[in-house]
Structure formats: structure tokens, C-alpha cells
Amino acid sequence: MFEFSVLKGDGRSRTAAFMTPHGSVQTPMFMPVGTQGTVKGLSPEELMGIGSQIVLANTYHLMLRPGEALVAAHGGLPGFTAYPGPFLTDSGGFQVMSLGHMRKISEEGVIFKSHIDGSRVELTPERSIQVQEALGADVIMAFDECPPYPAEPQYIRASLERTVRWLERCLSVKTRPDQALFAIVQGGVHEDLRRQSLQATLPFATPGFALGGLAVGESKDEMFPAVGFTAQHLPEDKPRYLMGVGHPEDLVAGIALGIDMFDCVYPTRTGRFGYALTDDGRLNMNSSAPRQQLLPIDPDCDCYACRHYTRAYLAHLLRAEEMLAPRMLSLHNLRYLHRLVERARTAIAEGHFFPWAREWGGRYFKGQRPTWFEQALTQGEG
Numbered sequence: 001m002f003e004f005s006v007l008k009g010d011g012r013s014r015t016a017a018f019m020t021p022h023g024s025v026q027t028p029m030f031m032p033v034g035t036q037g038t039v040k041g042l043s044p045e046e047l048m049g050i051g052s053q054i055v056l057a058n059t060y061h062l063m064l065r066p067g068e069a070l071v072a073a074h075g076g077l078p079g080f081t082a083y084p085g086p087f088l089t090d091s092g093g094f095q096v097m098s099l100g101h102m103r104k105i106s107e108e109g110v111i112f113k114s115h116i117d118g119s120r121v122e123l124t125p126e127r128s129i130q131v132q133e134a135l136g137a138d139v140i141m142a143f144d145e146c147p148p149y150p151a152e153p154q155y156i157r158a159s160l161e162r163t164v165r166w167l168e169r170c171l172s173v174k175t176r177p178d179q180a181l182f183a184i185v186q187g188g189v190h191e192d193l194r195r196q197s198l199q200a201t202l203p204f205a206t207p208g209f210a211l212g213g214l215a216v217g218e219s220k221d222e223m224f225p226a227v228g229f230t231a232q233h234l235p236e237d238k239p240r241y242l243m244g245v246g247h248p249e250d251l252v253a254g255i256a257l258g259i260d261m262f263d264c265v266y267p268t269r270t271g272r273f274g275y276a277l278t279d280d281g282r283l284n285m286n287s288s289a290p291r292q293q294l295l296p297i298d299p300d301c302d303c304y305a306c307r308h309y310t311r312a313y314l315a316h317l318l319r320a321e322e323m324l325a326p327r328m329l330s331l332h333n334l335r336y337l338h339r340l341v342e343r344a345r346t347a348i349a350e351g352h353f354f355p356w357a358r359e360w361g362g363r364y365f366k367g368q369r370p371t372w373f374e375q376a377l378t379q380g381e382g
Contacts, residue, residue, distance in 0.1 A: 002180045002207050004239050010353040012232065012258035012380040015345045018239055020138040021178045022078060022086040025053040027239065027260035028344055030246060030337040031088060032268070036061050037071070037081050040268050041327040042334070044083035050303055050335040051342065054139070055083055056263045059131050060092040064114055064121065068134035076136020087137035088263075091128045091170075093144040093163075093184070094244070097216065100148065107162065109143075125169040133176050141210065142167045144184040149217035156193050156213075160186040164200045171204065180207040182241060188213055189222040191229050198233050208239040211259075215245045220372045224253055228379045231258040248277060248340055249364060252357050253373055255344050256380030267337055271329035274318050277336040279363050283311075285329065290315040303335035304328070354381045 003019040016027045032039045032047060035058040039047060047055065057077055062068060074080035077087045095103070095112065102113040109124030128143035144163040147156050167183050174181055183206040187194035201209070211230050214223050227242060234240050239260045245251075246264020254262060267277060274286040276297045283290070283297065290311040297306050297314065305314065305328035317325035347356035357377055361369045 001178055004208070004237060006236065008349045008351075010348045010351055011256070011382045013255050013344070013348050013353045014258060014260070015348045016239070016260060018260075020054075020086040020180070022084065022138055025086060026345060028251070028255045028341045029053050029261055030251060030334075030341050031056045031261065031263040032334050033058075033263055033265045034081070034083075035265070036065070037077065039330075039334075040272070041323075041330050042268075044081060046304075046331060047083060047334075048085065050331060051338040052085070052334065054086045054088050054261075055081075056088045056090065057081075057135065057137065058092075059089050059128060059135065060095045060112075060123065062089075062135060063092070063123075063131045064116055068131045072134040072136065076134075078136070086139070087135075088139040089132045089135050089137040089141065090243075091132070091141040091143040091184075092123050093128075093141070093212070094146050095123075097146040097148050105145065107165075109166075110145075125166040126173045129170050129173050129181075133174070133179065137179065139180050139182060139208070142170045142181060142183050142206075144186060144212055146213050146216065147186070147188060149188065151188065153188075153190055153193065156186070156188045156190065157196070160193060160197045161200070164197070167201065167204060171206075182206055182208040182210050182239075184210045184212040184243070185230055185234075186213045187226070187230075189218050189226045191226070194226055194230050195233075198230065202233075202235070206238075208241060209234050210241040210243050212243050214242065215250075215264075220250075220253075220370070224257070224372050224376045227254060227259065228257045228376065234258075246337065248337065249361070249373060251337065251340055252344065252360060253376035255341070255348075256354070256357055256377050258380065262341075267333035268330040271331075271333045272326040274325070274329065275333075276329055277333045279360065281364060281366070285311065285315050285318055285325075291319075297329075297332050298336065301332060301335060301339065303332045305332045 112121040125143040132140040187197040241261035246266045276283040293311040347353040
């Protein structure tokens with residue numbers, strides 16, 4: 001039912017096929033975020049048309065509204081959302097950090113105040129799995145604690161040890177063989193704590209492993225050494241998922257270090273704010289220049305927005321506060337990231353990923369590739 005097959009490697013970067021109950025996907029890949037069962041502003045047909053492969057949905061939000069029972073009554077997320085491809089659900093663990101002012105952590109789990117109505121909500125490893133089984137995603141995540149940044153090493157150590165105990169509880173109550181449960185490696189930016197988490201987590205031999213607790217406020221100079229160290233100690237024959245990471249430069253550096261899966265709200269959120277992603281960096285469509293430019297956002301892009309609209313038209317829509325503008329910018333930004341990982345897959349398959357990545361980085365960073373980016377490529381190249 002689940003099969004992960006590495007097709008080609010170039011240094012630490014690799015391409016693979018990941019078989020799920022709702023179809024096979026190609027990695028490396030970027031997953032659009034549909035927190036509440038929808039990628040904001042975009043239809044399932046549009047997502048499929050731009051090459052989306054897996055959509056991420058949020059356990060915490062769907063548990064509160066509309067409730068997992070209603071989703072289950074539709075046959076799970078594919079029936080509920082009309083998106084026919086695979087889904088991944090997070091466990092709700094990220095909300096342990098992001099709702100820090102509204103929650104209390106104990107060994108049993110986490111007690112929240114609902115962000116909707118202030119009511120008391122308890123989320124435990126057992127409850128997280130129960131909800132995720134009702135939601136019916138192909139890939140589900142173990143319930144974990146994502147420590148904030150910065151945090152004292154003693155806190156991170158206690159947190160990662162609790163996460164391992166919660167993983168054991170998640171596995172003990174999981175019943176559906178058609179869902180792959182991924183364990184999450186924690187440890188912040190500390191190599192010794194990452195090693196401790198790896199040593200405690202790998203023996204569970206879950207179908208895939210995620211790198212958690214990163215991109216939560218630390219610098220890229222701190223994050224990517226932790227990514228590189230963790231990824232090189234994960235199994236070669238299982239998918240590696242870097243949670244919550246989705247800036248273009250992060251994808252290229254992460255792929256160099258052997259990451260297979262990424263997700264982030266960045267492309268759609270930045271689109272709603274009027275920014276477009278390109279190989280030349282982020283284009284501010286709110287600025288004056290695009291208002292007179294009769295060219296596409298990106299002449300190399302094949303998305304609907306770039307094939308049909310000029311920058312001037314989209315800039316006009318933004319100023320007029322027409323909803324088509326954030327929709328089209330979100331569509332373009334997701335297609336840009338999908339195209340980026342497609343190009344990475346091609347470069348890996350042809351054995352020249354690292355020259356391609358350096359050329360891409362030279363253009364994207366305007367000739368000044370940052371140290372952390374260069375170090376990630378050097379480490380991945382081996």
C-alpha cells in the first residue's frame with residue numbers, strides 16, 4: 001500500500017517515487033497547505049492543473065470546525081474537499097507552540113482554549129490519531145511537541161523525550177493500515193539533542209520520518225546544519241519530510257541535503273499580500289513598476305496567470321482590491337515552487353543537480369549566494 005523507491009541520486013539529493021493509496025507521487029515535492037480543507041482561494045481542479053501532488057490539512061483546525069465526524073461522513077478528506085489526490089495531516093503538535101498563550105502541556109497531552117470560541121479542548125496522542133484516522137489522510141503525523149525558538153536545551157531535551165513517549169502511544173492506538181504514520185525528529189538546532197532524538201526515534205521504524213522544530217524563528221545559518229545532520233542519519237529507503245519549510249532557497253538547499261518533502265503557507269500567504277515568486281527573487285506587485293509592464297509575472301512560467309495576464313493587469317487588480325489578484329498570485333507562486341522541484345528532479349536524474357543549484361542560486365541571490373546556502377550545497381555534494 002505504501003512504497004518508497006529511490007530512482008536516482010546525485011550526492012545526497014535524490015528523486016523517488018512514493019506510492020500511496022490515492023496515487024503515486026514524485027519527490028522531491030512541495031505540498032500546498034490546505035489548513036481548513038482548502039488551499040486558500042484555489043479549487044482542486046486548479047491545484048491538479050499546476051502539478052500539486054499532496055495537499056496538507058490541519059488536524060487541530062478540522063477537529064474544531066467542522067469536526068472530524070462530518071469529514072468522515074464524506075468518506076474522508078478526498079470526498080469532503082473534492083481533491084482526489086493524496087492528503088497529509090499534521091498532528092496538531094505545531095499548535096502546541098503557536099498557541100502558547102492558550103495552552104497547557106502535561107504528560108497526558110495538551111489542553112487548549114479554542115481560538116474560535118474559547119472552549120476547553122484536550123488533545124492527546126490518542127485523540128490526535130483518532131481524528132486523523134477519521135480525516136482519512138494517506139500520511140498522518142505522530143503527535144509531538146514543537147518547542148519554540150529560543151528555548152533552553154533542558155526544555156528541548158524534556159520535550160523531545162516526551163515526544164518519543166507520545167510516538168509510542170500514537171502507534172499503540174493506530175488501527176488503519178491504509179495510513180502511513182511518520183515519526184518526527186526534534187532537538188532544535190542542537191546537534192547533540194538531534195542525535196538523542198534520532199537514537200530514540202529510529203527504532204520505531206515508521207514508514208517515513210519528519211524533521212520538526214525548525215523554521216520556527218532561528219536563522220538559516222542555524223537551521224541548515226541541523227537539517228543536514230538529521231537528514232544524513234535518516235534511513236535511505238524512507239521519505240524525509242522537512243516540516244513547515246517552503247521558501248524557494250530553502251527547497252533548493254534542503255533537496256541538496258536529501259530532503260524529499262516540504263510544506264509551507266508561504267507561497268499562498270505571500271501571494272495574498274501581493275508578491276510573486278520568480279528566479280530573480282520576490283517581485284513586489286504593489287510597487288509602481290509592474291503597473292506599466294506589459295509582460296507576464298514570469299515569462300518562463302506556464303501557469304494560467306502567466307499565460308493570460310500582464311503584470312500591469314494584475315497590479316491594477318491589486319490596487320482595486322479585486323479578489324482575482326490574490327488568487328492568481330497564489331496560483332502562480334504554487335506553480336513556481338512545483339516547477340522548481342520539477343527542475344530539481346530533472347537535474348538530479350541527469351546527474352547535474354549541484355551545478356544547476358549553484359546557477360539558480362547565483363541568479364536568485366543576484367550573484368551573492370549566502371554562506372549557509374553554499375555550505376548546504378557543499379555538504380550535500382559530498
